[in-house]
Amino acid sequence: MMFVQTIFSGITNGSIYALIAVGLIIAFNATDVINFAHGSVIVFASMIMVTLVEKLGISIALSFIISVGAAALLGACLERLIIRPAKNPTLLSLIIITLGAGMAIEGLIMAIWGKEFMSLSPFIKGKSITVLGATIIPQVVLIIGSAAVIVVFLELYYKKTISGKAMTACFIDKVMARLLGIRASRVSLFSFALSAAVGGVAGILITPITFTSHNLCLWWVLKGFIASVIGGMGNIYGAVLGGFLLGELESFSAGYLSSAYSNILVFLVLIIALYLRPTGILGSIEKSH
Amino acid sequence: MFSIFIGIFPFITQNKYYLSVGTFLGINTLLILGLVMIMGFGGLPSLGHGAFYGFGAYVTSILNTKLELSPLIGLVGALLLTGIVALIIAIPTVKLKGHYLALVTLGLSFIFYTLGVECELLTGGIDGITRIQRFPFVTTDRGYFLIIWLVTLFFLLLSFHIVNSRMGRALNATREEEIAATVSGINVQSYKVQAFVLGCVYAGIAGWQYAHYVTFISPHCFTPHLSVVLVAVGMLGGVRNIGGALVGALVMTLIPEFLRAFGDFEILIFGIMIVLVAMYMPEGITKFIIQGLGKFIKFKKPYRA
Numbered sequence: 001m002m003f004v005q006t007i008f009s010g011i012t013n014g015s016i017y018a019l020i021a022v023g024l025i026i027a028f029n030a031t032d033v034i035n036f037a038h039g040s041v042i043v044f045a046s047m048i049m050v051t052l053v054e055k056l057g058i059s060i061a062l063s064f065i066i067s068v069g070a071a072a073l074l075g076a077c078l079e080r081l082i083i084r085p086a087k088n089p090t091l092l093s094l095i096i097i098t099l100g101a102g103m104a105i106e107g108l109i110m111a112i113w114g115k116e117f118m119s120l121s122p123f124i125k126g127k128s129i130t131v132l133g134a135t136i137i138p139q140v141v142l143i144i145g146s147a148a149v150i151v152v153f154l155e156l157y158y159k160k161t162i163s164g165k166a167m168t169a170c171f172i173d174k175v176m177a178r179l180l181g182i183r184a185s186r187v188s189l190f191s192f193a194l195s196a197a198v199g200g201v202a203g204i205l206i207t208p209i210t211f212t213s214h215n216l217c218l219w220w221v222l223k224g225f226i227a228s229v230i231g232g233m234g235n236i237y238g239a240v241l242g243g244f245l246l247g248e249l250e251s252f253s254a255g256y257l258s259s260a261y262s263n264i265l266v267f268l269v270l271i272i273a274l275y276l277r278p279t280g281i282l283g284s285i286e287k288s289h
Numbered sequence: 290m291f292s293i294f295i296g297i298f299p300f301i302t303q304n305k306y307y308l309s310v311g312t313f314l315g316i317n318t319l320l321i322l323g324l325v326m327i328m329g330f331g332g333l334p335s336l337g338h339g340a341f342y343g344f345g346a347y348v349t350s351i352l353n354t355k356l357e358l359s360p361l362i363g364l365v366g367a368l369l370l371t372g373i374v375a376l377i378i379a380i381p382t383v384k385l386k387g388h389y390l391a392l393v394t395l396g397l398s399f400i401f402y403t404l405g406v407e408c409e410l411l412t413g414g415i416d417g418i419t420r421i422q423r424f425p426f427v428t429t430d431r432g433y434f435l436i437i438w439l440v441t442l443f444f445l446l447l448s449f450h451i452v453n454s455r456m457g458r459a460l461n462a463t464r465e466e467e468i469a470a471t472v473s474g475i476n477v478q479s480y481k482v483q484a485f486v487l488g489c490v491y492a493g494i495a496g497w498q499y500a501h502y503v504t505f506i507s508p509h510c511f512t513p514h515l516s517v518v519l520v521a522v523g524m525l526g527g528v529r530n531i532g533g534a535l536v537g538a539l540v541m542t543l544i545p546e547f548l549r550a551f552g553d554f555e556i557l558i559f560g561i562m563i564v565l566v567a568m569y570m571p572e573g574i575t576k577f578i579i580q581g582l583g584k585f586i587k588f589k590k591p592y593r594a
């Protein structure tokens with residue numbers, strides 16, 4: 001029974017990581033930038049959601065829309081104000097710029113909401129579902145469902161719509177895309193907004209399960225990054241797969257070893273994975289520089 | 290020139306506050322110098338520097354409080370153990386490309402923090418370690434100031450020397466164009482590992498300084514947040530410059546005092562500052578100033594036109 005329960009808690013965490021990773025990858029795909037501020041955007045959206053629902057009593061659906069919108073706006077601001085004007089961005093510069101932005105947003109969160117933990121009650125009330133003697137709360141099903149919907153949506157978006165194809169083109173070859181008339185700057189902006197929106201969704205859905213507070217900003221982006229690397233950098237399905245694998249890995253090592261050392265195990269696995277198969281399980285579509 | 294200033298400073302000020310700030314400046318300079326070695330010369334973005342800082346601090350604290358050993362032995366211990374751990378971490382990771390290295394080192398800083406909190410028997414958990422001895426032969430604040438700066442200056446000079454040596458040139462070549470460097474016969478891997486280990490050892494020693502000065506450490510002193518701030522501030526000072534370490538340390542030590550006035554908005558403003566500097570002065574403030582004045586300490590670029 002513990003085995004099944006461990007699997008289930010792995011799914012719970014895994015779904016969270018998957019969603020975060022997908023958001024991170026969207027921006028990465030279009031701009032080749034690992035957005036270290038992604039975690040902060042996630043927390044930001046969740047904070048807004050909590051404030052709207054708990055303090056102002058606005059309905060969940062409307063709050064959801066507002067919060068995700070706010071996240072998307074934040075993402076767009078990040079792109080426009082910070083990523084784009086950066087002069088001659090070396091890799092180190094980009095890392096620091098996004099880290100700094102993440103820190104600034106975290107500071108904003110601290111200034112507005114303080115240092116306490118915040119939480120929401122689950123969106124789907126009701127008893128936990130019991131399968132094979134282990135329980136899983138309905139909120140998790142919601143997360144998995146949302147992740148599935150988002151992935152399908154993205155798949156269709158990238159393949160079928162013009163703007164989606166433009167995004168893909170920009171990733172494959174930015175110069176060529178611009179020659180073909182694609183406005184790379186607009187694609188960049190939109191991808192950051194989309195990435196932030198997905199991140200916002202992730203943050204909102206996560207909050208009923210884990211508390212949210214300002215110091216999770218770096219934590220989330222780290223997890224998302226690890227998940228992407230394990231599953232295959234730049235690959236949406238890889239992000240999802242990586243997320244669930246990471247969740248299971250943590251769950252099992254926490255269950256059978258100890259929760260403190262689970263971090264170390266994940267770290268070791270990460271290093272081994274990077275060493276043995278740096279492109280991840282499903283393969284990476286990273287450009288070689 | 291600068292050393293003279295340092296020599297005079299403790300005799301000018303009796304004020305405990307200034308001396309304490311100055312002492313922290315010394316510790317931070319060494320710390321950031323380590324990061325300059327790793328990032329500026331090795332070209333390795335390390336988001337785990339805070340972890341090595343903490344590691345050095347904990348090693349000497351544990352040796353001091355649990356085993357009753359003198360701080361001098363603590364120094365040796367901190368130096369050796371930090372170096373060994375850095376070596377173990379470095380060998381598989383220096384091969385990684387930028388982002389991945391940043392990721393792994395960030396994970397490292399989280400792990401260090403977690404270990405610090407969890408291994409209560411060894412590290413005292415969240416409450417940390419208290420009553421660490423001060424250096425046996427130093428009793429005044431002035432004395433502390435001098436000792437810490439002595440150590441820091443030693444390493445500043447050492448770095449200067451390294452940078453202008455064969456290793457420094459090799460690292461420059463590697464950082465600029467790795468393939469060409471490899472083809473020229475430079476063992477890129479080895480030099481990167483050396484740079485990383487060296488930088489981490491600096492951090493460990495800075496940790497030793499910190500532990501015996503403040504006599505109290507806890508995991509909260511060495512959070513992943515700190516590692517991020519270190520990288521940002523190092524870049525602010527200019528990672529290619531040895532003098533940049535000093536500038537970065539100045540910012541890191543003084544700005545929080547200055548920002549405290551803003552209360553809750555402290556981190557927000559700091560973050561914004563970091564972003565602005567990273568965007569418009571990616572070479573760091575020092576380079577900016579050098580272009581204006583041309584008087585600071587900087588390393589030589591022998592083959593530049």
